[in-house]
Amino acid sequence: MRRQLFLFMKTVETEGIVYTVQKAARKSVSITVKRNGDVCVRAPYWITYGQIACFVKQKASWIKKRQEVLTSEPSLPQEGPEREQVKKQAAALFHELAFPWERKFESQYGVRPKGWRVREMNTRWGSCSLKTGYITLNLRLFYKPLSCIEYVIVHELCHLLEPGHDKNFYKILEQELPDWKALRKKLNH
Numbered sequence: 444m445r446r447q448l449f450l451f452m453k454t455v456e457t458e459g460i461v462y463t464v465q466k467a468a469r470k471s472v473s474i475t476v477k478r479n480g481d482v483c484v485r486a487p488y489w490i491t492y493g494q495i496a497c498f499v500k501q502k503a504s505w506i507k508k509r510q511e512v513l514t515s516e517p518s519l520p521q522e523g524p525e526r527e528q529v530k531k532q533a534a535a536l537f538h539e540l541a542f543p544w545e546r547k548f549e550s551q552y553g554v555r556p557k558g559w560r561v562r563e564m565n566t567r568w569g570s571c572s573l574k575t576g577y578i579t580l581n582l583r584l585f586y587k588p589l590s591c592i593e594y595v596i597v598h599e600l601c602h603l604l605e606p607g608h609d610k611n612f613y614k615i616l617e618q619e620l621p622d623w624k625a626l627r628k629k630l631n632h
């Protein structure tokens with residue numbers, strides 16, 4: 444049997460944050476707050492638990508804020524009729540919000556997505572595939588403020604003109620949505 448390479452340990456920090464430490468072959472410390480509020484710290488083998496505690500302490504206010512945001516957000520229902528209902532409502536809402544922007548982009552730039560898709564994604568709010576022409580929006584946006592959903596919609600529409608996040612991309616985004624920075628911040632806290 445191979446020896447397990449990860450060491451798990453649960454500990455309590457003075458700032459009142461409970462977290463799991465996972466030591467691994469890596470170069471830096473990272474803190475992740477999961478959707479249920481659990482805190483996971485990944486650290487290189489050469490770091491002491493005291494140093495990790497210091498790191499967590501430094502990040503305490505950020506961790507608490509993340510926990511607050513994530514746990515106050517309703518979680519999506521499991522697969523089933525209830526989830527299908529949310530999907531339907533989300534698709535209707537997203538389409539309503541996207542419609543005027545879609546028209547604007549079409550008349551102004553001559554581009555238009557082939558269609559919109561909605562599904563749950565873990566790391567992105569939206570994506571735009573130039574190959575298929577479809578824009579995908581994260582189902583979890585449903586629980587976000589309308590202005591933030593709109594920001595993601597405009598962001599993805601801009602990708603129809605500019606696939607990457609280069610200067611030109613932000614120029615178009617800025618032109619269409621001058622307060623995009625504040626909206627992005629609001630979306631990601």
Ligand SMILES: [Zn+2]
Nearest residue numbers: 598599602608
């Ligand atoms: Zn993008």
